[in-house]
Amino acid sequence: MFNLTGAEIIVGLLERQGITTLAGIPGGCNLPLYEALARCGRIRHILTRHEQGAGFIAQGMARVTGAPAVCLATSGPGATNVLTAIADAKLDSVPVICITGQVPRAMIGTDAFQEVDTYGLSIPITKHNYLVRSAAELLEVIPRAFAIAASGRPGPVLIDVPKDVQLQRFEFTEWPAPGQPAAPPAVDEAAIAAIAERLAAARRPVLYVGGGVVACSAGEQVRRLAERASIPVAMTLLGLGALPAGHPLALGMLGMHGARCTNLLLEEADLVIAAGVRFDDRATGKVREFCPHAAIVHIDIDASELGKIKTPATAVLASAGDALAALLPHVAADERPAWRGRLESLRRDHPLRMDGCDDVRTPYGLIVQTAALLDDEAIIATDVGQHQMWVAQAYPIRRQRQLLTSGGLGTMGFGLPAAIGAALAAPDRTIVCFSGDGSLLMNIQELATAAEENVNVKVIVMNNNSLGLVHQQQELFYQGRLFACDYRLKVDFCAIAEGFGVPACDLGTAADPRARLAEALAAPGPRLIHAPIDVNEMVFPMVPPGAANRDMIGGATHVEACK
Amino acid sequence: MLKPANDNPPPAARTDGRAVLELTVANHPGVMSHVCGLFSRRAFNVEAILCMPVGDGRQSHIWLLVHADTPLEQMVAQLLKLQDVFSVRRHEAAHDVFVRLEEYFRE
Numbered sequence: 001m002f003n004l005t006g007a008e009i010i011v012g013l014l015e016r017q018g019i020t021t022l023a024g025i026p027g028g029c030n031l032p033l034y035e036a037l038a039r040c041g042r043i044r045h046i047l048t049r050h051e052q053g054a055g056f057i058a059q060g061m062a063r064v065t066g067a068p069a070v071c072l073a074t075s076g077p078g079a080t081n082v083l084t085a086i087a088d089a090k091l092d093s094v095p096v097i098c099i100t101g102q103v104p105r106a107m108i109g110t111d112a113f114q115e116v117d118t119y120g121l122s123i124p125i126t127k128h129n130y131l132v133r134s135a136a137e138l139l140e141v142i143p144r145a146f147a148i149a150a151s152g153r154p155g156p157v158l159i160d161v162p163k164d165v166q167l168q169r170f171e172f173t174e175w176p177a178p179g180q181p182a183a184p185p186a187v188d189e190a191a192i193a194a195i196a197e198r199l200a201a202a203r204r205p206v207l208y209v210g211g212g213v214v215a216c217s218a219g220e221q222v223r224r225l226a227e228r229a230s231i232p233v234a235m236t237l238l239g240l241g242a243l244p245a246g247h248p249l250a251l252g253m254l255g256m257h258g259a260r261c262t263n264l265l266l267e268e269a270d271l272v273i274a275a276g277v278r279f280d281d282r283a284t285g286k287v288r289e290f291c292p293h294a295a296i297v298h299i300d301i302d303a304s305e306l307g308k309i310k311t312p313a314t315a316v317l318a319s320a321g322d323a324l325a326a327l328l329p330h331v332a333a334d335e336r337p338a339w340r341g342r343l344e345s346l347r348r349d350h351p352l353r354m355d356g357c358d359d360v361r362t363p364y365g366l367i368v369q370t371a372a373l374l375d376d377e378a379i380i381a382t383d384v385g386q387h388q389m390w391v392a393q394a395y396p397i398r399r400q401r402q403l404l405t406s407g408g409l410g411t412m413g414f415g416l417p418a419a420i421g422a423a424l425a426a427p428d429r430t431i432v433c434f435s436g437d438g439s440l441l442m443n444i445q446e447l448a449t450a451a452e453e454n455v456n457v458k459v460i461v462m463n464n465n466s467l468g469l470v471h472q473q474q475e476l477f478y479q480g481r482l483f484a485c486d487y488r489l490k491v492d493f494c495a496i497a498e499g500f501g502v503p504a505c506d507l508g509t510a511a512d513p514r515a516r517l518a519e520a521l522a523a524p525g526p527r528l529i530h531a532p533i534d535v536n537e538m539v540f541p542m543v544p545p546g547a548a549n550r551d552m553i554g555g556a557t558h559v560e561a562c563k
Numbered sequence: 564m565l566k567p568a569n570d571n572p573p574p575a576a577r578t579d580g581r582a583v584l585e586l587t588v589a590n591h592p593g594v595m596s597h598v599c600g601l602f603s604r605r606a607f608n609v610e611a612i613l614c615m616p617v618g619d620g621r622q623s624h625i626w627l628l629v630h631a632d633t634p635l636e637q638m639v640a641q642l643l644k645l646q647d648v649f650s651v652r653r654h655e656a657a658h659d660v661f662v663r664l665e666e667y668f669r670e
Binding site for chain 2: 119120123124127128129131148302303304306307308
């Protein structure tokens, strides 16, 4: 027989779910939970400097492991601060459990101190949410939350727990079983046969794969299908790594900042096998003109994605891995010499232009040289902006879950705390966070957390003293009227990092910047690497917002691509 | 947008191109927010809404009068993703539930 408080029940259930590390900030309404954590003593708590940092640390852990990770916040501002990270997890389908404190039940609805309608605020940005009304309910809610977060298309679950529920005692005889992901839906064999038939008849097939492939670790199935039937593979930002960069059939990222050859090849496809993707506008461009000559086969585990944007010729409700594995035995080997020849000629004539890739003082050079100094075990996190797109284009992502980036919500400030979370989940790996000066300033306080926990995170700040992507768009689409994008103050990032206890180096003043970079990457613990870049650098090619993917600007002249 | 059902002309005269959805849902205070929020967030139009507990009170039925020309399948797919929605049945717009309510909305 157990006689425990709600707070003790939460901690007990988290332990039973296998949670060993979580991030958060205590406050008035979650102090009972923190007391229970302190008494338990077996769960490592990462004290962040802002609740958004805690949310992104949980995301970093979840994105690296694929398993749900937990963050904590108090009521009111604690809850509102964490919501951006939760919304980000929703759009990128990341399993995060957020437990917020709430004012005692008797005070709900009275505009009590630090009261906000966390349940109401979190409805549209979670996969599911709870306002727990008794300690007894926690025994059902917590395992269920873990099951929901990890089942089907993963996503965040928020659990709001009033302070008096945390303190309420409840007697029970048995712990419930930990929440586990539900079995994915069975694959419809008839639909698979229909896809096989289409593929056999297709002359110019393309695979278009995204986060749904990474979520179920289906990279191997993608590779086998691609190789057997000679199908080039385009990846979304979240799908990068599904097929290793450098594979002869890997087209890299498609869409707004995809290579010309990638978007042009998709334009000619007669069959698109879309797996674990949602036809996001950054990937498709003007959706009516996306792959205009192709029949579309759509495989996704979320029924509401099938037909949401594009009406597929064949739809399969299944995990991408299961569907592709079922498809493989129906697919005959096919060399497709004409289609592969077309791919090679487009690659030759319209490669991704990576100017300056042997000079570490240029954006591409910095990224390519960083990759050369690391192995594929390294985890790469990014913030949001030009640096993110350069990394997506140029960093050779060779395995699933190697790249952590905010795709759907595009949250500046994601990178540093997500990198800390990655380092906590994978302490033996080197974590590199490519950031920009604009993005880093949005969660720079977490440098203190990085120093305190001594995580192996190397933050590379590509500093153009500007909101670079805004600068670029104003330059290209707003008649060059630059407004509110360039900072007047030059922040001394190295001094700030040192102030937080994070050693820093400046590639801008280094006599041998590549050697300085190598030294910083090899040193244990957190480092900040300051890399000044030219504010006039742009990310090319670029599909203007609303245009079709064939209408790319920039990056067109023929220059040898880097190896 | 949620719109009242008492626009002119009266509801019974406007059943064309509409459908009635009958949802079985968990009966707790957040369910209406989940369902209504889904419709407003995805810009689906709801003409009328009705909710009552059924059985022992652990479940409710929600009746929705919707435009059949909006992407109804997408609406149903989104509704079925809500953890508190157990089932969705589609009826024709001539279904009694809203027709008989009409008298309460006469001016």
